[in-house]
Amino acid sequence: MKKWLLAASLIISAGFLAACGGSDESSKGESGKEKVVIGYFPNIDHVPAMVAREKGYYEKALGENVEVEYKTFPDGGTFMTALKSGDIDAGLVGPAPVMNNFSNGADVKVLAGASSGGTVVVASEKSGIDSLEDIEGKTFITPGIGCTHDVQFETYLMDLGMDKLASARIGGSLKHVTGNPAQYQGMFESGQVDLAAVPEPWASTLIEAGAKEIISTDEIAYGQTLPNTVLAANGKLVKENKEVAEALVKAQQEAVDFINNNKEEAQTIAIQAIKDLTKQELDKNLVAKSMDRINYTTEINEEVLKQFAQSSFELEFLKEEPELAGLVDTSFLN
Structure with missing residues (x-):
């Protein structure tokens, strides 16, 4: 899809885009603007995406000439299929599906953490x-x-x-x-x-x-050290449109900061977002307890990811011993 190439130009200058000669209609939203699609799940470890959506952080970071669309997923397999095909450009997902697909040749990148703990x-x-x-x-x-x-x-x-x-x-x-x-x-x-x-x-x-x-969360393997959810992006987007990748990481950081500084409001946002997606309204005390199990952070420990990938190999989820060089790109984190 051509939207990645064009979105950066839109952010910098609409006039420059016009000089480049337009785009594939499939990359445009209903407004006619270039479109970036974000994916996430209705889980508490995905609250950074819910907060970023509610507060408009993605829209603000990407600029007024880019339309943001959201899609939600029940599991990492369907998310990764959408990411690889270009149906979504980036979003939050567990590290295992990203690493498994990367090990099998998928062009995907991990740009930041989102949360740890909670399993x-x-x-x-x-x-x-x-x-x-x-x-x-x-x-x-x-x-x-x-x-x-x-x-x-x-x-x-x-x-x-x-x-x-x-x-x-x-x-x-x-x-x-x-x-x-x-x-x-x-x-x-x-x-x-x-x-x-x-x-x-x-x-x-x-x-x-x-x-x-x-x-418990503390007892299970990699319980508090593993990035339980990461910000993943299509590798082509990262290579061809660094401005968009940088904007997505910026929005992610804003959302994480908001959660950590405004816990009650973040809980309210999560309750409504999950209700909208699942038709289940969760008790506020239950959500508060859930979020207390989780550490929201954009930091990511690449060494732990490697150890986790080795476990995936030993459990025979990966056919070959994993080589993760090039998977994580933290250059967009401040």
């Missing part, structure tokens, strides 16, 4: 699970196969050194299914699944409804 493993009341000793042969659910929460949970189990406490995919006894976290409560109630490795606010929502916390 919890919970068991349904019907499961009969009171501790890890009870999970053999049970069914667990994550948003996607090889997603960030899946890798964290399976790495934790792998570190225990007990072969049966692993996914059946790699010879263990646990059946693994996937689904949208907003639907986990119904799946718990129906007995379809026993365990969930889940992000906030769905972990706190399930616990509030009677689920038992089995592995």
Whole structure:
């Protein structure tokens, strides 16, 4: 798509754009302006995108000649498909889908962190699970196969050194299914699944409804050190339109600063945004508890990402040992 090439010129000068000879109509929004599309999920670790959307940070950073469109996703796999195809230009996603796709040749970049922490493993009341000793042969659910929460949970189990406490995919006894976290409560109630490795606010929502916390955010693999959500962009955008990439990172930083300085308002924004997307209105106290589990920051530890990718390889989500050189580009962070 040609929109990346043109958006920087629009930001600098509309007149210069006209001299360049126009653009592909598919890259324009309804207003006729060039369009940048941002993706994110209805999870508490994606609140920076919700705040940036509500406060107009992306629009302000990109300039009045660029139209911003938003798309939401249930999991990292669908997000990455959209990012690679150019249906979205950038957005928030867990690091595992980005690294897995990069390792398989996708031209994608990580530009900044967004949040860390927040992954919890919970068991349904019907499961009969009171501790890890009870999970053999049970069914667990994550948003996607090889997603960030899946890798964290399976790495934790792998570190225990007990072969049966692993996914059946790699010879263990646990059946693994996937689904949208907003639907986990119904799946718990129906007995379809026993365990969930889940992000906030769905972990706190399930616990509030009677689920038992089995592995806490602090205990799970890479719990507080891993960037649980990152700002990812199409590599072509970063190479051909650095001004747009810089603007996206600037908006991300503004959103993170707002969350950390205005916690109650950020919680209100998150509640409304999630209600708009899922039709579920979350309790304010529950959201406050969820957000307290998470550290919102644009900082990113590349060494931890490498260790996490190695875990993905050892769990056989990656066919080859990962080489992540060139994935992270923090040059746009101040």
